[in-house]
Amino acid sequence: xxxxxxxxxxxxxxxxxxxxxLDKGYDVTGAIRRNSxxxxxxxxKLGIADAVRLVDFDLSEINNIxxxxxxxxxxxxxxxxxxxxxxSSWDQPIYTGDVNGLxxxxxxxxxxxxxxxxxxxxxxxxxxxxxxxxxxxxxETPFHPRSPYGVAKVYGHYITVNYRESFGLHASSGIxxxxxxxxxxxxxxxxxxxxGLARFARGDRAAVELGNLDAxxxxxxxxxxxxxxxxxxQQDAADDYVLATGxxxxxxDFVTYAAAAIGLELEWSGSAETEQAIDRKSGKVAIRVxxxxxxxxEVDLLIGDATKARTRLGWEPRMAIRELAxxxxxxxxxxxxx
Ligand code: NAP
Ligand code: F7E
Numbered sequence: 001x002x003x004x005x006x007x008x009x010x011x012x013x014x015x016x017x018x019x020x021x022l023d024k025g026y027d028v029t030g031a032i033r034r035n036s037x038x039x040x041x042x043x044x045k046l047g048i049a050d051a052v053r054l055v056d057f058d059l060s061e062i063n064n065i066x067x068x069x070x071x072x073x074x075x076x077x078x079x080x081x082x083x084x085x086x087x088s089s090w091d092q093p094i095y096t097g098d099v100n101g102l103x104x105x106x107x108x109x110x111x112x113x114x115x116x117x118x119x120x121x122x123x124x125x126x127x128x129x130x131x132x133x134x135x136x137x138x139x140e141t142p143f144h145p146r147s148p149y150g151v152a153k154v155y156g157h158y159i160t161v162n163y164r165e166s167f168g169l170h171a172s173s174g175i176x177x178x179x180x181x182x183x184x185x186x187x188x189x190x191x192x193x194x195x196g197l198a199r200f201a202r203g204d205r206a207a208v209e210l211g212n213l214d215a216x217x218x219x220x221x222x223x224x225x226x227x228x229x230x231x232x233x234q235q236d237a238a239d240d241y242v243l244a245t246g247x248x249x250x251x252x253d254f255v256t257y258a259a260a261a262i263g264l265e266l267e268w269s270g271s272a273e274t275e276q277a278i279d280r281k282s283g284k285v286a287i288r289v290x291x292x293x294x295x296x297x298e299v300d301l302l303i304g305d306a307t308k309a310r311t312r313l314g315w316e317p318r319m320a321i322r323e324l325a326x327x328x329x330x331x332x333x334x335x336x337x338x
Contacts, residue, residue, distance in 0.1 A: 002027065004074060004077070005068070006080060007031040007059065007078070007080055009032060010042060011080060013226055016226040017226040018046070018051075020226050029072065029074070030043070030053065033081075038054070059082075059103030065110050069118070076118065076121070077107065079103075079121060082100045082103075083095060085187055086127060086149045092148075097148065100152035101152035103156075104156035109163075111171075121229050124160070126304060127145060127150035127153060131299070137302065138307065139308055146297040146299050172233060172235075172240065175243070179221060179224070181221060190325070197255075197262060205282060205284045210255075212251070213255075213289065214252070215301075216300065218245055218303045219249060219321055220319065221318070221324050224319060241309045242309060244317070246306065248301060248302060248303040252268070257321065257329075258325040259279075
């Protein structure tokens with residue numbers, strides 16, 4: 001039985017990955033940071049809360065990382081833990097740099113020292129492309145991060161490459177484009193939209209306030225992407241791979257798809273800060289722009305080229321954007337409790 005460690009197991013990807021590995025017969029350890037209350041809501045929703053061995057862990061604390069890696073000879077370590085919300089990274093740039101950047105080398109160096117045969121996956125991101133230098137973006141596209149989050153992740157990516165090249169570790173970096181699900185955190189735009197529209201459609205009728213509606217993202221389903229992470233660690237040689245759908249969609253269109261899935265027909269008007277969408281049936285404003293949600297620097301367009309993952313890993317994203325928006329919107333509509 002293979003032993004795997006997942007950092008960030010309480011997060012969206014951590015939950016889906018834990019489920020995938022358990023289904024494959026792995027012994028799964030999930031690293032969670034101490035909170036006043038143990039939060040395993042996602043693991044419970046996936047029906048695996050009792051199947052994962054939970055251990056206390058924080059990426060900013062070297063001692064617990066060393067102890068954990070030394071005590072258990074993990075076959076695979078998936079480093080998914082991070083301060084993952086781009087918007088907060090301008091408010092917490094030092095913390096974000098410490099956890100998302102230096103946290104990666106803490107784990108890598110523990111592996112190098114105590115368990116060099118362990119295979120390592122780093123959760124890198126399309127945010128590293130930022131102000132994109134080429135369209136679409138692949139493993140060769142230069143980085144130009146636009147947020148403290150993206151900057152820290154560039155460090156995490158290159159230190160993974162460096163430990164592979166310096167010490168021969170089986171360390172891979174997955175450059176993943178946005179991936180979403182009904183388990184997505186409520187602060188990210190897709191889930192904010194589906195939660196807000198569900199509340200609106202259920203009769204609350206309060207407008208959902210959003211920032212930049214023109215930004216475009218390459219959105220896939222998180223369940224598909226964790227399969228790609230696992231495939232990377234099954235290769236003979238470690239490498240870096242982009243995972244993406246190759247389709248980009250403006251935020252505005254995601255809103256329209258999600259609204260339609262729960263019976264709302266929206267009429268858009270205005271532009272920039274005065275843009276809004278009115279629900280045709282009730283005549284109420286369902287979406288409005290609030291500049292409070294604009295970012296100090298924006299990533300306007302992301303579209304990935306996952307040819308390498310397709311050809312070498314046999315990986316394919318299975319869910320298209322409309323289906324994803326429908327899945328998330330109907331899930332929030334059905335779960336609505338008022
Ligand atoms: P998420 O839902 O926000 O989960 C983040 C996880 O990290 C949570 O379990 C969180 O614990 C944990 N964490 C945060 N700070 C920590 C610390 N100091 N020590 C230990 N654990 C800590 O994020 P996700 O969407 O699943 O993303 C997983 C990873 O992929 C992240 O590294 C993210 O940056 C990266 N990524 C995500 C996407 C995407 O579209 N989802 C795309 C590219 C890359 P708590 O539950 O206690 O908060
Ligand atoms: O923003 C715009 C916002 O916060 C997407 C993380 O998983 O994916 C995620 O980062 C876009 C941005 O995700 C609102 O300005 C408009 O252009 O959902 P998001 P993100 O920043 O792309 C990458 C790949 C990661 O690695 C990250 O960990 O939507 N936007 N209005 C808004 N965004 C938010 N959050 N809220 C709004 O009201």
